[in-house]
Amino acid sequence: MKTPCEFSMWYVVPYIRSRVAQSMVTDLGMKQAHAARKLGVTDAAVSQYLSGKRAKTEMDEEWLLEEIRVTAKTISLAEENTEVGKEICRVCKLVQDSNFIEKLNSGASCGRCP
Numbered sequence: 001m002k003t004p005c006e007f008s009m010w011y012v013v014p015y016i017r018s019r020v021a022q023s024m025v026t027d028l029g030m031k032q033a034h035a036a037r038k039l040g041v042t043d044a045a046v047s048q049y050l051s052g053k054r055a056k057t058e059m060d061e062e063w064l065l066e067e068i069r070v071t072a073k074t075i076s077l078a079e080e081n082t083e084v085g086k087e088i089c090r091v092c093k094l095v096q097d098s099n100f101i102e103k104l105n106s107g108a109s110c111g112r113c114p
Contacts, residue, residue: 008092011057016068016091018055021046023072030076040081059095067091 017039024035025046036046048054071087078084
């Protein structure tokens, strides 16, 4: 079993980035290239997030998706990329505090996650 930090690094943070990118493009109407610049990732990374080739973990809890929408909006409105790390850490911390990682990591989830 991975430690919560390992699990977060490998699964939660990529999932958050993926969902933030999706929200920026679909909910906020950003172009993929603009979302990539805002997130500090490549255009290819955003394309892979949108196509499902990256960050395949599923954590479709409504409270988490709402926090991700808030994060996407905050990052999109930020003047500098300094908000990206703060916002992704904020959401990751919420996931850790919710004990959701422990459920996923122990295999007690729906079985879609590693």
